[in-house]
Amino acid sequence: MKLLFFHVIIIMFDSFTEASHNTTAGCAIIRPPRDGGIRYRGLTQEQIHSVQVLPVDYEIEYICRGNRVIVGPKVRKCLPDGTWTDLSQRSKCLLPCEQVWTSLENGRVAVSPPGPAVEGTVLRYSCLSSFILEGRNTTQCTKQGTWDSPKPTCRYNRHHTGKSSRCLLHPL
Numbered sequence: 001m002k003l004l005f006f007h008v009i010i011i012m013f014d015s016f017t018e019a020s021h022n023t024t025a026g027c028a029i030i031r032p033p034r035d036g037g038i039r040y041r042g043l044t045q046e047q048i049h050s051v052q053v054l055p056v057d058y059e060i061e062y063i064c065r066g067n068r069v070i071v072g073p074k075v076r077k078c079l080p081d082g083t084w085t086d087l088s089q090r091s092k093c094l095l096p097c098e099q100v101w102t103s104l105e106n107g108r109v110a111v112s113p114p115g116p117a118v119e120g121t122v123l124r125y126s127c128l129s130s131f132i133l134e135g136r137n138t139t140q141c142t143k144q145g146t147w148d149s150p151k152p153t154c155r156y157n158r159h160h161t162g163k164s165s166r167c168l169l170h171p172l
């Protein structure tokens with residue numbers, strides 16, 4: 001029950017996060033993504049604290065806390081109609097998962113969706129012919145920035161007799 005309540009708060013917060021208002025003078029400030037901040041170019045620290053509206057063509061840039069990476073628009077620009085660009089696309093600061101997992105010795109890795117490996121990214125492993133996969137053929141990046149199953153290995157299969165085995169050394 002507590003969890004559900006927390007979830008509702010998050011949703012309310014999120015819908016407020018990227019709301020914008022129509023003002024003829026420019027765009028109302030918007031909130032940064034969770035675990036992120038906004039870089040205001042050309043403003044002093046004091047201006048940043050007091051500003052409510054930013055001028056047309058002004059660009060804000062999102063920055064993420066720690067080693068989180070931005071997924072979605074990194075920059076938004078104030079449009080003449082008083083809205084920010086790409087408001088239909090959420091920007092999120094997500095923890096990356098170790099990139100070394102996105103390559104496999106003697107095998108291939110398909111990353112989906114393409115791009116940096118972050119929360120929700122799924123890797124599909126396969127081995128080159130003559131090699132067999134040991135371990136699970138998929139892994140997913142979790143919210144904690146860790147992969148949910150161990151990286152498999154491609155083990156050389158000397159009994160392999162497929163087309164691609166022409167590189168094998170045969171005893172004389």
Ligand SMILES: *[C@@H]1O[C@H](CO)[C@@H](O)[C@H](O)[C@H]1NC(C)=O
Binds near residue numbers: 023024081082
């Ligand atoms: C914003 O407000 C102004 C004046 O109130 C109006 O002329 C303009 O059409 C509005 N723009 C949008 C996108 O609603």
Ligand SMILES: *[C@@H]1O[C@H](CO)[C@@H](O)[C@H](O)[C@H]1NC(C)=O
Binds near residue numbers: 137138
């Ligand atoms: C991945 O492994 C699962 C079960 O371990 C299997 O059903 C599936 O066919 C495998 N996928 C590929 C592409 O090898």
